[in-house]
Amino acid sequence: MSTERGRIRVSGFETERIADHDAAEPTGDDAEEAEDDPEVQNRWVRVIHQLKRDRLALTGMAVVVVMLFVAVFSRPIVVGDVTVQPLSLTPYDPAQTGVGDRYDSPSLTHPMGTDRLGRDTFSRVVAGSRYSVTIGFVVTALAASFGVIYGGVSGYFGGTTDGVMMRLVDVIFAFPALVLAMILVSLFGGGFIPLVGAFALVGWASYARIIRGEILKVKQNEYVMAAKALGARDKSVLFRHIIPNAIAPVVVQATLSIGTVVIGVAALGFLGLGFDPGTPEWGTMLDAERDTLITGAGGTWFWWTTVFPGMMIFLFVMSINMVGDAVNDALDVQVDDVRGGGG
Amino acid sequence: MSTGPDRSGDPLLRTEGLQKYYETSSGFIESFLNRADQVKAVDGVDLEVYPGETLGVVGESGCGKTTLGRSMLRLIEPTGGSVTYHKRNEETGENETIEITDLSGSELRDLRTDVQYIFQDPFSSLNPRLTVGDIVGEPLDIHGILEGEERERRIYELLETVGLNPSHANRYPHEFSGGQRQRIGIARALAVDPELIVCDEPVSALDVSVQAQILNLLEDLQEEFDLAYVFIAHDLSVVEHISDRIAVMYLGELAEVGTTEEIFAEPYHPYTEALLSAIPEPDPLWEGNQIFLRGEVPSPMNPPSGCRFHTRCPRVIPPTDLDVDQPAFRGVMDLRLRLSGLEAADGLVTTADTDTDAGGVEDVTAMDVESAEALVRNTFDIPEWIGDGEADDAVSDAVRLLVDGEVDAANDRLEAVFESPCETRHPSSNHIRNTHEIACLRYDADAPGDRPAVGDAK
Numbered sequence: 001m002s003t004e005r006g007r008i009r010v011s012g013f014e015t016e017r018i019a020d021h022d023a024a025e026p027t028g029d030d031a032e033e034a035e036d037d038p039e040v041q042n043r044w045v046r047v048i049h050q051l052k053r054d055r056l057a058l059t060g061m062a063v064v065v066v067m068l069f070v071a072v073f074s075r076p077i078v079v080g081d082v083t084v085q086p087l088s089l090t091p092y093d094p095a096q097t098g099v100g101d102r103y104d105s106p107s108l109t110h111p112m113g114t115d116r117l118g119r120d121t122f123s124r125v126v127a128g129s130r131y132s133v134t135i136g137f138v139v140t141a142l143a144a145s146f147g148v149i150y151g152g153v154s155g156y157f158g159g160t161t162d163g164v165m166m167r168l169v170d171v172i173f174a175f176p177a178l179v180l181a182m183i184l185v186s187l188f189g190g191g192f193i194p195l196v197g198a199f200a201l202v203g204w205a206s207y208a209r210i211i212r213g214e215i216l217k218v219k220q221n222e223y224v225m226a227a228k229a230l231g232a233r234d235k236s237v238l239f240r241h242i243i244p245n246a247i248a249p250v251v252v253q254a255t256l257s258i259g260t261v262v263i264g265v266a267a268l269g270f271l272g273l274g275f276d277p278g279t280p281e282w283g284t285m286l287d288a289e290r291d292t293l294i295t296g297a298g299g300t301w302f303w304w305t306t307v308f309p310g311m312m313i314f315l316f317v318m319s320i321n322m323v324g325d326a327v328n329d330a331l332d333v334q335v336d337d338v339r340g341g342g343g
Numbered sequence: 344m345s346t347g348p349d350r351s352g353d354p355l356l357r358t359e360g361l362q363k364y365y366e367t368s369s370g371f372i373e374s375f376l377n378r379a380d381q382v383k384a385v386d387g388v389d390l391e392v393y394p395g396e397t398l399g400v401v402g403e404s405g406c407g408k409t410t411l412g413r414s415m416l417r418l419i420e421p422t423g424g425s426v427t428y429h430k431r432n433e434e435t436g437e438n439e440t441i442e443i444t445d446l447s448g449s450e451l452r453d454l455r456t457d458v459q460y461i462f463q464d465p466f467s468s469l470n471p472r473l474t475v476g477d478i479v480g481e482p483l484d485i486h487g488i489l490e491g492e493e494r495e496r497r498i499y500e501l502l503e504t505v506g507l508n509p510s511h512a513n514r515y516p517h518e519f520s521g522g523q524r525q526r527i528g529i530a531r532a533l534a535v536d537p538e539l540i541v542c543d544e545p546v547s548a549l550d551v552s553v554q555a556q557i558l559n560l561l562e563d564l565q566e567e568f569d570l571a572y573v574f575i576a577h578d579l580s581v582v583e584h585i586s587d588r589i590a591v592m593y594l595g596e597l598a599e600v601g602t603t604e605e606i607f608a609e610p611y612h613p614y615t616e617a618l619l620s621a622i623p624e625p626d627p628l629w630e631g632n633q634i635f636l637r638g639e640v641p642s643p644m645n646p647p648s649g650c651r652f653h654t655r656c657p658r659v660i661p662p663t664d665l666d667v668d669q670p671a672f673r674g675v676m677d678l679r680l681r682l683s684g685l686e687a688a689d690g691l692v693t694t695a696d697t698d699t700d701a702g703g704v705e706d707v708t709a710m711d712v713e714s715a716e717a718l719v720r721n722t723f724d725i726p727e728w729i730g731d732g733e734a735d736d737a738v739s740d741a742v743r744l745l746v747d748g749e750v751d752a753a754n755d756r757l758e759a760v761f762e763s764p765c766e767t768r769h770p771s772s773n774h775i776r777n778t779h780e781i782a783c784l785r786y787d788a789d790a791p792g793d794r795p796a797v798g799d800a801k
Contacts, residue, residue: 004629005622005624005626005629005631006624006626007626007628007629008624008625008626221467221468222462222463222464222467222468223467223468223469223470225413225418225460225462225468226460226462226468226469226528226531227470227481228418229416229418229455229459229460230455230459230481230482230485230531230535231451231452231453231454231455231456231482231485231486232481232485233452233485236485240470240473241470241472244470244472245470245471245472
């Protein structure tokens with residue numbers, strides 16, 4: 001027995017050998033294999049793979065893509081005096097009255113019949129995708145971008161900034177979303193831009209709240225402090241390091257809420273708010289023909305004037321929700337969907 | 344470490360009285376009622392780091408090592424004290440003194456090209472969304488050092504320097520092992536060509552074979568780029584391997600600072616002595632006298648008075664007029680510590696303290712004085728006869744008071760006789776030699792009590 005240390009020494013850990021061994025390591029087979037291993041794929045690549053396997057999501061995606069395509073090519077787009085997009089998929093001008101008799105039932109010339117003014121319902125439904133679908137996407141894009149920046153700043157700086165900024169979000173949440181949108185539309189009048197504005201104004205708050213919670217979590221990571229240690233500015237720390245790592249639940253929420261916005265716009269349209277009565281927006285069309293929902297005199301029932309626009313709303317919202325659910329599953333995030341129905 | 348770097352000039356970085364207190368609560372009501380406590384994570388640390396040297400910082404978990412490293416670079420705001428950095432001006436060759444605690448945001452960003460930080464956890468310190476090339480290139484972008492093709496070339500060069508394959512610049516961090524990730528972190532810190540790197544336990548998260556590789560890499564880089572390191576670790580053998588000088592921390596304060604040789608040889612701070620005795624030894628026939636510290640690290644929220652180590656110190660100083668030997672005095676100190684945190688006398692001795700678990704023996708208030716005294720002396724390792732009449736009387740009196748259930752009175756009785764200077768005096772740093780400082784009253788010429796021979800001690 002001895003109290004002296006160091007009588008036994010372990011050798012064989014010379015620097016040179018270790019250095020050689022290690023230099024070879026990254027070029028080894030392990031690193032090559034890693035690329036084929038699905039576990040370590042880039043997350044978005046993995047999400048797309050998973051979406052491809054999900055038939056329901058693919059169907060939904062196909063419907064949404066077709067509708068987007070139709071929205072672009074339904075009528076020519078003219079900017080200023082220049083025709084940007086000359087194609088017109090609609091057989092008739094959707095605003096033109098008297099292209100057929102009043103309330104023609106569906107036939108080969110008018111696949112979805114005609115309405116009370118003899119307008120071609122098919123043309124109107126096709127042209128209507130331009131209003132409903134684009135509003136859904138534009139509102140979501142606007143609300144999500146603003147919400148992410150707002151919530152990002154709030155969560156990143158924290159403290160008093162966070163307290164004040166989140167109270168504003170609470171104020172927005174204090175109103176039922178659809179009612180608030182309705183008030184805004186009644187105040188500023190109908191039309192595309194006011195509708196987008198109204199829905200974006202009530203919609204951003206939920207994105208802000210979601211991303212703030214996520215950011216509080218992400219900013220604990222050491223790479224955030226590492227970026228500060230490198231001398232990065234707050235702006236680049238937030239947008240380069242924090243938000244990209246916190247965005248997943250927002251993507252899910254955004255996909256799901258496109259449908260909600262479309263329903264909200266249709267609901268306002270049905271209530272006679274939003275677009276002018278003659279506009280071929282789906283909700284507005286339903287409103288114009290709502291008296292045909294009941295059987296008319298002599299057992300006449302012009303079901304086609306309301307069923308087709310209603311079907312389109314249903315089809316689009318259903319499809320986008322299927323996509324949203326699949327994205328949610330693929331990202332496997334918990335979404336705190338604080339918002340009820342509407343806006 | 345052989346000769347070590349030159350420490351005659353100005354230090355590269357100097358902290359003076361560096362403090363970082365955390366508020367335990369930011370709640371409105373608590374701060375309104377002034378009830379918020381402060382956690383004294385780092386409390387008055389004076390350190391110097393010289394160019395090209397490695398300063399090891401060791402201490403138990405939670406003693407404030409990481410907080411010290413981060414507040415030194417103002418990654419977290421220190422609450423007091425100063426940190427000065429001596430910047431070598433390349434053109435004039437003169438030294439410029441920068442007070443880091445006074446820097447504005449943009450000045451602080453400029454300083455980041457001189458001082459860098461390597462993080463403990465190689466898994467959370469790299470952004471999973473960026474490629475390795477972008478991670479290493481980020482400091483180049485931030486400070487506008489290089490652009491375009493030169494930037495690419497510099498990234499490849501850096502990856503090669505730390506022993507990674509440059510062709511992997513387009514891969515993501517999750518494709519690498521822990522050791523490789525730590526190399527990426529090192530490459531990132533090197534990108535700005537710093538003078539000083541604070542390494543916060545850079546090898547603690549790695550397994551032992553990889554630890555050696557990373558340590559050797561750090562040494563090679565130090566030689567190549569003339570870097571200074573502040574090397575934070577809880578593993579003394581790692582620190583011994585890499586450091587020129589070592590600072591030992593206990594509960595937010597420095598216990599001892601000295602060159603590696605000085606720390607590993609006598610005279611010791613009692614805490615360092617305990618730490619050193621805990622280094623594992625592969626020799627099965629080795630029978631070193633390991634020092635087991637009693638109790639736990641006290642809370643930094645309410646640190647002990649005087650010397651912060653006195654609650655656990657195996658060499659706590661007895662009062663001058665008392666003739667007792669060390670283990671007995673330690674026992675009385677433990678008894679007093681237990682009493683001061685006690686509400687009722689029947690909780691004094693718990694079953695965890697005694698091997699005998701006959702029901703009822705723990706409750707001293709239910710015992711007669713003699714058996715209570717035997718139990719107390721046995722539990723706290725106080726011998727039958729301490730060696731000083733006054734001391735023995737005090738212990739007996741205290742036990743008698745305890746049997747009557749008067750905890751505070753018993754504590755006062757003991758304190759009157761057994762108050763150690765370590766409890767009342769805060770030890771200042773005593774220079775044993777030029778480079779060796781020990782913050783312990785045993786080495787303080789003004790303090791009462793016996794002192795070990797200092798000076799030519801081996």
